[in-house]
Amino acid sequence: MLTEAIAAGGSSLRDHRQATGELGYFQHAFRVYDRDGAPCPTPGCTGSIRRITQSGRSSYFCATCQH
Ligand SMILES: [Zn+2]
Numbered sequence: 001m002l003t004e005a006i007a008a009g010g011s012s013l014r015d016h017r018q019a020t021g022e023l024g025y026f027q028h029a030f031r032v033y034d035r036d037g038a039p040c041p042t043p044g045c046t047g048s049i050r051r052i053t054q055s056g057r058s059s060y061f062c063a064t065c066q067h
Pocket residue numbers: 040041042045046047048062063064065066067
């Protein structure tokens with residue numbers, strides 16, 4: 001998904017943002033995958049993102065809302 005977004009170009013992200021009036025899923029995904037410990041993107045949640053590794057794969061989730 002990250003590669004697809006890059007291929008689409010920044011203008012695509014801006015268009016999406018304008019169309020919906022909010023940041024949208026792509027923006028949230030970037031925030032989650034950017035770094036461990038980032039603020040949870042879920043509205044109203046004050047948790048932070050944690051990275052876990054299972055079977056050699058990294059996953060990210062919020063310890064508070066589990067998303
Ligand atoms: Zn959360």
